Amino acid sequence: MTNNVRCIKPNENQAPGEWNSSSVIEQVKYLGLVANIEVRKAGFVYRREFAKFLSRYAILTKQTWPKWNGKVTDGVMHIVDTMHLDRREVQLGNTKVFIKSPESLHILEDMRLRKFDNYARIIQRAMKRFCAVRVYQKQREQATDILYGRKERNARSLDRDYVGDYCNLHQRPDLQRLIPRSEKTDFSSYLYKYDRRFRRQGRYFISTNQALYIIDEECVKVGSGGKSNSSAVQKNKQPDGYTIEYKIKRRIPLETINEIKMSEYRDNFFLICVNNDYATLLELSSKTEAVSIILKNYLKKTNRVLPITFGQGFDYAVKKQSWIGSGTRSVKFSHAATAALMNQIDPKKLRKGVDMPRDYDVKINRNTMTVMVSSGLPKQSRPNQTNAEKPRGLQFKSTNNSSSRKPPTKPPRPLAAKPTKQKKLRALYDFQARSADELSFATDNELLLIDNSDETWWKAELDGKTGVVPSNYVELIV
Template structure:
């Protein structure tokens, strides 16, 4: 009986039951019996121990069914009607071996034993059976199959441990006193002779699991195994006024005769078998977790514990089977489809026997015959390194194909960009300036200096600064004297770089590069050029002096300058065209003032400009070019300019001081007013004009490199109607005949001596790296400590050009020492 019914009021309220109804089912149960065709129900009162069993089973049933309902709700919410592949993660406790092991450890170890059996079936046993089915020659590996342990625990015929435990629980009545001893006695009778079972004392037994021997305490096992949820309890819950509680008990228990109530052990066994059935439908991948200590601290390693886990987790057998077997296997058609790209015979399609195609692929990569075998339907590869070889060669082949595609696309894209650039550049000069024959259809290169070979220039500009255009130009001073300057255009500024001789210090007398002028793009107010085909430009700078230059690649320079000004200043370049130009020159000294110089461009007869200074004015005469409305062709030029190939030693040619005649490197002549009045100077001007005309025609075929005047002067013959008699050479005579005969019989070179060996090539200077250096740019070398580097060029800037492992690049000089 229940002494305090008030204690049941709140639980009854939560369950939607009457208090008396709840008290009755806790203290009594309905026993159904059948005699022949008659059945009878008898209400039996329970003692305190039996009432506790009913209470515990009732609470466990509520908890279990609510938990299952939550799982169902979550699964239904995540369920989708789309057919898809699923990846599931099963996280479960490993084998538990404590100082005292009870019913809970027995159930957990049983589930782990079942999972270990799947592991054996799917890895060790299945792999060896696959080799036999495919006819593969290999050495069999012995392993322990734990099916005998699983049968000891779950078997029904002959009865296993769970079956014996359920029988003992079914015979328990009013009291459970002595049932644990009875369990051990019955286990000894039923499974005592099993090789993996042994008794341990009066109330204990041991099972030899796959993980090792585990001793279990039988005290309390029968009590924990009982799950006495009688049918009349289910009927009471189905009469609840709470719809949710009522839905937790949907089973039909209204039959005339009820079966034996389920136990915790039978439920564990049923759920384990369902889990195994679900896993066998999947492709499991195992992650074995090893517990290195019991302290849960880092760097605490118990070697014996780790070795034991490695052994009972089956890792040793798995490794042995993998070593004796093959690491990779694939059906013929999938293997051929994946690696057909390795040979031209199998790609894109192999039309012969599939095995012959696979053998052809394996032989083409040079794989040893002991590294693979062909079965009936699959190819087996032994070592992972052999598989890595196939994968690496496959990636290389796809990389080659990708490079071909990239090359074709980049070539097409670059061609389109060239065409667009030429058209945009033509728009700048359209209708306002005559064009040169050789420059109308040429491609744009950008770097005509070769900055990759000149780190000293990159240091001045800034190694991180992008160079949009680079060219060696002629810059004219206040006396119209030309001097070479390296013009470099970046997204922010325009640089004019020259050379100076060091006057003091250890490097006295050496030539170094210096920035002669830096002009920010926003300060360029105007650029002026003539309407003729000449190459002269005036860069007018806001609030400063101007710069007068001559640029062979003026069209490309103006195009890039206009583009960068638009990007930086959000305005177009102010470009003016006039045959009469003025530019301001730099002040001389402290008290000197800046003056203005004038340049007049007139029409001449030569394709190359002829410069003449008269009364402080520079007169430039040049022949007519292509019409102002000329445009480049729609297709790219067949032979455009190539990037300038600059030697590693860069010398500066300084112009002479007061020479009357100076060659500017483009086949034209600059004369002063005094020299122009002399007959010799006039004759030199005519010869220079003719040479310029010849150079202009030659430039059509190679517009990228300007011709020099030394190779363009035509020979002027002094003879008109043939030489006079007194100018002819004398007759040879007898001596001439002897000389002629002596030339026919030539002696053996060197008097018959063997040819001396050729002189050995001079050794390349080398240096040793003192420190490691990680490259910061693509043109730098990755240097490790102790590397031996060949020195190709030493530069005063501190960045040397060298060669390491066949690769050329820059490296810091203070990181190495010369050998």
């Protein structure tokens, strides 16, 4: 671009800071600077060689990135047409491309920056996903070491992926506001807490680097001044004129925990014992993940290892009430035949993703609860490392010298794919669907298994209809 330099005399007195406007305007007109600017505006403000233009803006289209196969001028015009630039704003010379208005150039630059920003975000997401997978794989290995040789394992939970946030707290500000901002949330899930009468109560469980939170949801009437109606929440209904509110039922600081107790069988129970206070009996399908996070945070908080004991039962103290007083409760575990285990929860009341069918039986006799559990995997079981060891992402091959390269051979014709045998399920009990995505079936019906990645609800097909079924109502046909 040509640079024109002109000298303007501001005044006749040779005094600094003095400006004679009429004299300056007369000089500008005499030198023709206004006409020069008008000519420049009417001309082309940007000019660049074809190869350099194509190299700079090739990322804007898939056809020109990473390399354009064809004439350079065709690649330049392909970019112009793809960006919907006016042909009157762009002209091709012998060796350069000319762009008339600055707005057209700004469009190209903005789109180029957006492309780089988009690709940078894709790389960031992939790297974060890769790091998260490694963290959860390491966490799963550490959790396996905690239970190795001490507790029977569940085949459905041994190889599952660890998620951490099962409540999607980033989409639940109503739950987030209950946790102080100074605390980091490492685990959240919906579980069941047992009271002094062994009644099963649904609760939200959140584990942070400072404490454990047990949160209840209550159905509060609008304008009632805090009066709640928890029965409507337990039925998973919200009557008109009511709103759902969340309340912290118990906060357990990590330093006050003195022990965690679990059974030797494949059940989902674990007991949190607190110093000079009552214990809390919980039932959680992802208990291994939760306990491993509690142990890790406890070690960071107190610089001590939290004891965890395994046995065929345990006794614990319940909460003291003013008119009842404190007391002790006992929980015993024993093996039972799988066919004798019948889910005590009505399947019509199960909430997908929240409630999970139980594959063990519970009997209550006053202050003692007996849990009969079917046999699980051996205590020495470990997760399958096949998927973890499989290389992920791009695979780069080492290149040899060009002199030692051989001409590529013609690949063999692909063999015909062998038909895969689809797994089948046999219904153990009758099940009546309560929603559109559930599948009804009767005892001894045979279903086609589509997906069993979820622990509690499997996707299956029956008579051309597809839906989800409770996993403990069916068995896999070998």
